[in-house]
Amino acid sequence: MAKCGGCGKFMGPTGGAKCNKCKVIYHLPCLGLTEKDKIPATWICVECKRHVPRDNRADTPVRGAPSHAEPDVMEVVYAAEVSGNTAASDLSEESKVELGLEIRLFRNDLRAVREEIRQFRTEMSDLRSAMSEADSRLTKMDARVVELETKMAVSGTGKLEEMIADLKLEIQEKDQDMLLNDLEFSHIPEENGENPLQIVALVAT
Template identity: 35%
Template sequence: MPGVKCGGCGRFTSTLESAKCGKCHAQYHRVCVGVAPKAVVTASWRCPECKKHLARDNRAETPVRGVAGSPLTVSPVGQTSEETSTPNTTSSRSDLASIFNEQQSPSPTPSMPLDKVSVDDITAREMSLIAGSNMSLLFEELRAMRAEIQEFRKDMEVEMMEIKTSMRNCNARIDGLEARISALEQKASSGGSSSDGIVDELRRELNDRDQELLANDLEISNIPEAAADNPTHIAAIIGLKLGVSLDERDIVSAERVGGKQLNATNSAGPTEARPRPIVVRLARRDLRDQLLASARVRRGATTADLDLPGPPQRFFLNERLTKTNRRLFRKARDAASLFSWRFVWTKRGRILARKSPGDTTQRIRTDEDISRIFGPINETM
């Protein structure tokens, strides 16, 4: 593992080339603690530092550091440390001496015994072997660190590119916001836009949306009202009279709307209350358009033969308008009558006006449109 030092020699070590203590979890080079390179290190293995604190029980063995931690030295009386060391250390020294005698240095003659080899030669060769092993480990660690640094550099470059892209997007959005704020400030300073104008525009949009919700509705007015009448049945028989067959599934709802008027009396006698209109919502818009077209063709149709109470009287079919559009339509008709405009009508919830055949059709959405199209009128009208 890069960055972990050996507890014996203090140099860096890796997981594959180290032995880990099962108690203190410190790591050592295998050569530093005398563990074979391919030996399996169990969890019960203890490092020299942990063994040092164990009770002796009158045993002669004493835990020692590895070869790199305690190299061979010559005692003052001419004895080497291998004479006072454990048998394992003596055998490892003999093995190292035989390796160096055979491979690296000029070996003594075959007849020369092993104990004739100089202790200084053995120590120097051991240190050279350990130094070479440590250098190879160090090179491996450096290569591993270099690979990690390169990988980290690549990740950082990718992240930096993402940060630059995000910064460019943020700058573009900020520039757009600044441009919009500048435009709004210019409009506010020049008086080109006011809160009243914005409110009026919002009201017009809401009115248009409300009118769109009434696209399948129509209004039948001037139908005699009785206590037990059925608006759905009345709508069906009026459709038959106009030549459009309506099934019960075609009529979503039918009801009279508005406040119920009471009969009032005066000196001339009782006055008749005007019947409330019937609002019919159809399942399809094409049925509503067919009924309106048939009503225009059969203009002047009455309630005769409809089995309704009272004398026959003329009834009317129109589009259902919102409250705002009903007020504008009534005001537009009064203005058209005042200024001799011949045509004022509604189509798909829009109020339209035309002075004479062949003229341009004008759409009316506000009171200002009425003044602009027809001319100034009396406010009390």
């Protein structure tokens, strides 16, 4: 089994169009054709047609140049009509095949673009959700800051300063009370090995 040159799926040996040059088989729907369409035996695919060189032969007859033999006028007209009909038929079939392949490629590109747009929409939705959550958190933080500022404005620093002053005064009073119980002895000679507690007891006696 061979793969279709357009969609890449496997297909049978019949029911398709085979390129006369590269021998690649294409599905008729991939080419935009049906089974009723007649495909010429000399048909080539779009890729091969792009690599076909132009016919620039030097023996192309020059317009207006005299010919060696002048055929009958009716024969010339009939040959021209037959050639024109055949060429038009071949051109029509090849155009259909080429157009079908181009449509197939366009559909694939369009499908890829749709997938990218869908992913972009999903990412935008996630980003909006994250932004909304961050905005909600910032709103709560602003409310808490305003509440703390209000409490600080109501309480103020005056109470704290007053409490500090009271504590300092209380410490000073305690220090004075402790100094009232202190005793100071002077003019007593100091000797080695003496006991200060014993000396205090003797002085008190």
